[in-house]
Amino acid sequence: MKESVKRTTALMKYLPLILLVVVSLFFGILYPRFFSIKNVLNLIRQMSFLMIVSMGMTFIILMGSIDASVGANATFCGVIGALLAPYLGGGAIIIGILAGAGVGALNGTIVTKVKVPSFLVTLSLMGALDGAALLLMHSSPVNISNQTFLDFSNGSLLFSLPNVDLIPIIMIAVCYFVINKTAFGRSLYAIGGNEQATFYSGIRVRQIQIIAFMISGIMAGVAGCLQASMFEAACPYMGDALMMNSIAAVVIGGTQLSGGVGGPLRTVFGVVLIAIIGSGMNFMGVEPATRHIVTGAIMILAVSVNIDRSKMAYVK
Template identity: 40%
Template sequence: MIKLATLGRFTPLLAAIILVLFFSLMQDAFLTWANVWNIIRQSSVLLVASMGVTFVILIGSIDLSVGAIMTLSAVCAITLVPAIGEAGILVGLIVGGLCGAFNGLLNATLKLPSFLVTLGSLFIFQSIGLIISGGRPLPWTTPISSMMAGGVVFGSFPKIGLWAIAVLLVCAFVARYTRFGQYMYAIGDNERTTRMSGISTTHLKIAVFVVAGVISGLAGILLGIRTFSASPGMGDPFLLDTIAAVVLGGTLLTGGVGGPMRTVLGVLTIVILANGMTLLQVDPFFQVGIRGAVVILAVLITTKRGRLDQIVK
């Protein structure tokens, strides 16, 4: 059983390697430097957004409002920048944190299911974003933010990729080496036992949602800088992709198992799959179905692995 459980932990890595080998054989353009930089650029925003979702799932909760928070934060930032300068970006991050606090308070204090809370807040945040933007795209033309996250460094490496790496390293450090991270795993593993040991699970869960909100806000702002605009619904596609990335990476939806470094593999799997299918000119309608099948397979594998982990323990 131990060998099977160990093999299960490497499943996300093996899946990514298999995809790389397959698309490399099928399409010569896949492993070119130009396409590698393109994969990094495509995966950067998804990786950042997935970090916040990883924290929420680690405590056994779910966040369906991540895409709406991304949109609202970006819209608020770009609306305020003309009036207060680049400080508007900070306001956008604060807005993300406030959205997370709203979710956390309803979930942890009122004991409402996170699925229903974030489903409701998704529509609320969407509505606020539509009101602020007037339902139209807003151009992102601030020079400083573009210099910070737009363009390339070291010849051709996307700057936005550096932001993704920085967020990943910080989140991985917090999850592995801080008391906050240890408590997250403890709550996801057994919230009742964690609470009985003297840890304020209510405050910690609220804090996790706040952190996730700030990270989602940052992801939205980076997306706005990358696409030179903030538009209604710009974060919507990231709702399912972030959850899929976390699951594909091996973090259990029940919480307590997984982490940021595993989510990286899930993000790469999703982006490599989408990138490769595009290069092979697979019908977009089929692409959606294939990605869905991959997610279902990942859930099946991680569920089986979770049972194996319990046996090993």
């Protein structure tokens, strides 16, 4: 009995990987060009924003919270970066990312100090940030011509690998290290697992929550500036799709919304799966309607094979 449970858990562990291979093979056989180096780079390029934001989201969901403001935050930071680019050049990116951290800190503070559930706080702030971004850009795209700012995505710091492909990889490495190798990371799991007990065990839960929200904000800031740099402009609502997709990516990867179970590498799978399916459907020229249905079905399928029910007391 125990053995079989173990075996299924082992199988569960590799299911996202299997799903990924099956989906990739499907598109690969259908379109030989799908796995050309050019398209793999294109894929990485297209998933980079989602990857970065989802990394940040992983921190939040591990704690059992949620951050619905990431998409609007990305737009907001992108606008700030774009507006400052003519004056500060590359420095504008740093300010943009700091703005993201500030929004994250605001989220975290309201959640922990004012004690409003994170879902509501971030959902409300999403609207406020969209409004603020629109006000800042006068409702019209802010074009960027500063070369340093544009190099943020198209330049290359390392082995002629474009930054837009390099940055997500750095982010994955950093997040992996922080979540798995530091006390901060362990306390995220502890908070997600049993917040009350963690509180009494002496971990400074509130501080950790605020920092986690700031990390999520920083990631949104990086993604927003990267997006602005890549489109050569900060556009209204450009980050909107990131919110739902990043939550979906984290959950499809197998990190549970109730918190305490999962991790950044699982999120990588989730993002790659979403990106491959999205790009594959573009290749096939799938109708938007079918696209919606496929996305929904894949989400249910991935979560139902991925979820570890033994660690859940009951399903809400």
